[in-house]
Amino acid sequence: MKLYLVIPCYNEEAVLPETSKRLREKYDALMGAGKIGADSKIVFVNDGSKDRTWEMICELHRANPVFRGICLSRNKGHQNALMAGLMTVKDECDAAISLDADLQDDINAIDAMVDKYTEGYEVVYGVRSSRKKDTFFKRTTAQGFYKLMKGMGVETVYNHADYRLMSRRALEALSEFDEVNLFLRGIVPLVGFKSTEVTYERGERFAGESKYPLKKMIAFAMEGITSMSIKPIRMIATLGMLVFLASIGVLIYSIVRKIMGDTVEGWAFLAVSIWALGGVQLLAIGVIGEYIGKIYMETKHRPKYIVSEYLTDD
Numbered sequence: 660m661k662l663y664l665v666i667p668c669y670n671e672e673a674v675l676p677e678t679s680k681r682l683r684e685k686y687d688a689l690m691g692a693g694k695i696g697a698d699s700k701i702v703f704v705n706d707g708s709k710d711r712t713w714e715m716i717c718e719l720h721r722a723n724p725v726f727r728g729i730c731l732s733r734n735k736g737h738q739n740a741l742m743a744g745l746m747t748v749k750d751e752c753d754a755a756i757s758l759d760a761d762l763q764d765d766i767n768a769i770d771a772m773v774d775k776y777t778e779g780y781e782v783v784y785g786v787r788s789s790r791k792k793d794t795f796f797k798r799t800t801a802q803g804f805y806k807l808m809k810g811m812g813v814e815t816v817y818n819h820a821d822y823r824l825m826s827r828r829a830l831e832a833l834s835e836f837d838e839v840n841l842f843l844r845g846i847v848p849l850v851g852f853k854s855t856e857v858t859y860e861r862g863e864r865f866a867g868e869s870k871y872p873l874k875k876m877i878a879f880a881m882e883g884i885t886s887m888s889i890k891p892i893r894m895i896a897t898l899g900m901l902v903f904l905a906s907i908g909v910l911i912y913s914i915v916r917k918i919m920g921d922t923v924e925g926w927a928f929l930a931v932s933i934w935a936l937g938g939v940q941l942l943a944i945g946v947i948g949e950y951i952g953k954i955y956m957e958t959k960h961r962p963k964y965i966v967s968e969y970l971t972d973d
């Protein structure tokens with residue numbers, strides 16, 4: 660089996676020497692055990708780094724052909740770098756595993772992923788069993804992120820980031836998703852095929868700094884919701900409905916006050932108008948939004964279906 664590792668790198672000169680050493684050892688062990696073919700590769704994707712990352716990748720490649728490098732013309736972000744790597748290797752490998760350059764995701768899970776692939780699974784999600792080693796801040800924000808995704812109607816695998824194995828067939832299917840607003844952990848479940856999970860413990864970043872500061876994390880969460888779900892638009896329509904219903908309550912209340920005779924002339928009319936109009940307007944925006952949501956989803960040109968098996972006579 661020809662296994663490719665795809666590793667996006669953005670300003671990762673601090674971790675590359677150690678990362679490449681550990682990965683090479685892992686590969687030697689896997690090849691020695693006959694689990695993966697000798698023609699398997701480790702592919703680094705340089706995402707427009709401003710430090711020596713690319714020079715280091717070139718050196719690694721020169722010293723050992725197991726290492727390969729892909730250089731993007733500029734920084735395009737983690738998701739795009741990952742996609743670039745996967746799409747570049749998809750026709751060469753039997754399966755590809757994506758992982759981060761800092762090796763926070765335990766590389767010993769690769770063995771289990773390969774086993775699952777051999778058993779016939781096409782997508783193997785790496786799932787974090789615990790986040791003990793993450794900082795309190797990272798842990799809470801990340802968990803909040805997964806909950807928010809679920810609440811907003813985005814189907815994701817809980818505690819799974821971008822550490823996963825995909826078979827060539829799954830990669831082929833992934834390539835049919837044309838969208839520019841990439842949120843891979845939302846798209847991969849849409850790809851389907853037989854999938855399973857492998858759990859591991861998430862470690863610390865051993866060198867360098869996180870390339871995902873809070874600002875980028877929030878942007879990423881927004882991207883996830885707005886690129887995968889039109890639920891926020893629906894919420895406007897629901898809000899409109901609620902405000903309109905509330906206006907009926909205001910109407911009854913105004914009439915009661917009027918009968919009791921303690922109101923100013925014209926007050927009831929104004930109060931009810933404000934609520935009723937507000938509700939109708941929100942509802943109307945929600946209806947328009949529903950159509951915009953449809954247009955948005957259409958423009959993504961996602962595949963309507965992906966055939967996984969076709970039984971024929973020959």
Ligand code: UDP
Pocket residue numbers: 666667668669670671706734735736737740758759760761763868869870871
């Ligand atoms: N990364 C990238 N482009 C970017 C930002 C990050 O390719 O614009 C890569 C980075 O080099 C790393 C991975 O994405 O391999 C995950 O980043 P990081 O480990 O900093 O994120 P965290 O683990 O803190 O969420």
Ligand code: MG
Pocket residue numbers: 759761763864869
């Ligand atoms: Mg990391």
